[in-house]
Amino acid sequence: MNNKLFFGDNLSVMKREIGSETVDLIYLDPPFNSNRDYNQIFTNMEGEKSSAQIKVFEDTWYWNNDAEKIYLETIKYYNNHLVSNFLISMRQFLGTNQMMAYLTMMAPRLLEMYRILKPNGVLFLHCDPSASHYLKLLLDAIFGFRNFENEIIWCYRQGGRGKRSFAKKHDTIYFYAKNKDYTFNADAIRIPYVGTGGYINNKNNGGNLVNGKLYKPNPKGKIPEDW
Ligand SMILES: C[S@@+](CC[C@H](N)C(=O)[O-])C[C@H]1O[C@@H](n2cnc3c(N)ncnc32)[C@H](O)[C@@H]1O
Incomplete structure (x- = not known):
């Protein structure tokens, strides 16, 4: 499996290609439900930006027939699992809106990630405040709240600033482990002591x-x- 890159929808790739309990670490940077489209700007042969853009991916989610179908399949397949309770409760709370469509897309994928992680494996989920509060509940339902290890806050400064609230300048990375014997290579990430x-x-x-x-x-x- 070393250096193997798959191209495709990660749900079908995980189901088709990845065995249970075979993965040490998952880092995912999924769509955040940011309600935006992300474009790729092409550069020409001289390296200058061209006006041509392609839409790389759409991060706007809708409740439609597909979302309804995935919702029903997920709660049926994971009957009696906390994730089904989560989705049913969220639907009561949120209704069938964009956030519900987004969570319905994320739930079966995170369940597959849990399946393929080794017992001592870990998962890092990158998101932002658009949906982080719901994703943490979903991760609690899948990993168990006791296996929540960190909420890592990634700060930055660039980009625009609104004038009617504090500047929204951080992302969140949730770190969950499958159980308490997880691998954490502390010495590999040490940094110098600073300041006071x-x-x-x-x-x-x-x-x-x-x-x-x-x-x-x-x-x-x-x-x-x-x-
Ligand atoms: C927030 S972006 C990640 C950007 C990337 N980490 C980077 O730094 O360039 C989310 C990515 O997830 C991809 N994506 C969305 N749904 C997917 C799916 N079902 N399976 C695989 N990739 C998906 C999108 O095409 C997009 O590239």
């Missing part, structure tokens, strides 16, 4: 004594914060 971090205040680098416990800096650096 408690560990580096001590001049002789011997660590800080806090409430009788000695906190010593790790020579390889610290594990980054969740933002």
Whole structure:
């Protein structure tokens, strides 16, 4: 499976090609339900931007016959699973609107991802505040709320700013594990201690004594914060 790239709808690819409990890590950057179309700008031979654009993908979801069919299939297939309760409750709460169509698209895909993850596998779901609050509930229904590990906040500054609220400048990445024995390669992600971090205040680098416990800096650096 190394270096294999599939082109197609990930639901059918996962069902057809990927065995249960074979995947170590899933990172997904799915549509966010942002209600926008994303265009690809072509560059010409000289590398200048051409006016030609293609619509790469549409991130607007509608409740239609397809959504109804997928909704019914999912709650039937996952009868007695918390995800069915989630979808039924959400439909009562939201009605049949764009958000419901989006969640109906995401639910069977996240269930397939859960199936293909190894028991010690982990999933990172990238989203933004358009739907993050609902996606977290959906992930709780699939992974169990105890297997929620992090809400990582990815901040940025670029892009426009509205004038009637704080600038909306962060994405969210949810980190869920299949169980508590998940793999986390802490040493691979360490970064230097900075600024006023408690560990580096001590001049002789011997660590800080806090409430009788000695906190010593790790020579390889610290594990980054969740933002
Ligand atoms: C937010 S974008 C990801 C952008 C990408 N990570 C990048 O940095 O360029 C969402 C992507 O999911 C793709 N997508 C949407 N539905 C899909 C599906 N059912 N199966 C596979 N990919 C899908 C879209 O075509 C789009 O490229």
